Amino acid sequence: MTSPAPRPRIDTSQAHPARVYDWLLGGKDNYPVDEAVGAKLPPQARDAARQNREFMRRAVAWLAGQGVDQFLDIGTGIPTSPNLHQIVQRVVPAAKVVYTDNDPIVLRHAEALLVSSPEGATDYIMGDVRDPAAILEHARTVLDFERPIALSLIALMHFISDEQDPYAIVSTLVSALPSGSHLVLSHASSDLFPELSDQVTAEYAKGGIKLGFRSREGVARFLDGLDPVEPGLVTATEWFRDGAAPASEDCGIYAVVARVR
Numbered sequence: 001m002t003s004p005a006p007r008p009r010i011d012t013s014q015a016h017p018a019r020v021y022d023w024l025l026g027g028k029d030n031y032p033v034d035e036a037v038g039a040k041l042p043p044q045a046r047d048a049a050r051q052n053r054e055f056m057r058r059a060v061a062w063l064a065g066q067g068v069d070q071f072l073d074i075g076t077g078i079p080t081s082p083n084l085h086q087i088v089q090r091v092v093p094a095a096k097v098v099y100t101d102n103d104p105i106v107l108r109h110a111e112a113l114l115v116s117s118p119e120g121a122t123d124y125i126m127g128d129v130r131d132p133a134a135i136l137e138h139a140r141t142v143l144d145f146e147r148p149i150a151l152s153l154i155a156l157m158h159f160i161s162d163e164q165d166p167y168a169i170v171s172t173l174v175s176a177l178p179s180g181s182h183l184v185l186s187h188a189s190s191d192l193f194p195e196l197s198d199q200v201t202a203e204y205a206k207g208g209i210k211l212g213f214r215s216r217e218g219v220a221r222f223l224d225g226l227d228p229v230e231p232g233l234v235t236a237t238e239w240f241r242d243g244a245a246p247a248s249e250d251c252g253i254y255a256v257v258a259r260v261r
Contacts, residue, residue: 015207018103022078024049037207055236064091070149075156076101093119102128132172148180158188181260191215226258
């Protein structure tokens with residue numbers, strides 16, 4: 001009988017983006033080292049985390065309303081209700097969702113992420129976006145890559161530096177998707193509020209987390225070969241399709257939904 005693989009150890013001596021984000025959202029699944037980073041960030045960082053989360057909810061609900069019933073969410077983060085599968089399965093009960101994150105604490109919470117509707121399915125893989133081939137290999141065991149898939153990269157790629165070739169990573173993931181699929185992307189800006197961006201980058205760096213905030217032009221490069229849907233590449237608070245527009249407020253996060261040709 002084969003022994004189960006040991007669970008990855010949670011490193012409580014090093015801040016982790018998923019746990020800092022959890023702290024910013026008011027969650028409890030973080031450690032003093034994560035709070036130490038979050039507490040030194042400007043107040044706008046909490047607003048940005050909320051705005052980013054609200055964009056995700058609007059975007060995936062809209063896609064589900066368009067009939068998209070398969071989602072690959074990379075950089076899932078610690079569960080925060082409603083989670084992506086809860087949003088889309090309200091619209092399409094048979095939707096399938098694959099979650100991916102590289103923080104062991106998210107693995108500990110995977111059971112919450114795996115509570116699917118009876119008609120649908122959810123799955124979780126401990127993986128890193130810097131190894132897209134491994135993520136795709138697992139996702140193919142759950143999702144049908146002959147039909148449209150929504151790839152969700154929410155507030156993730158600004159944790160991938162230029163030296164790690166983020167554009168090649170996204171290209172690899174998008175290239176695996178069939179025509180009619182969508183990329184859902186949000187990304188912190190370096191040019192909307194430069195002084196705040198510099199402050200956030202510096203505080204994360206003190207916690208051992210390197211950030212690669214990008215300009216609008218830099219974010220737009222992720223969309224090469226894709227067709228952004230209206231309203232295009234805008235701030236997270238400006239992106240909406242159905243219902244009333246979100247409240248008008250300052251936002252340093254770019255957001256977009258783009259269609260795969």
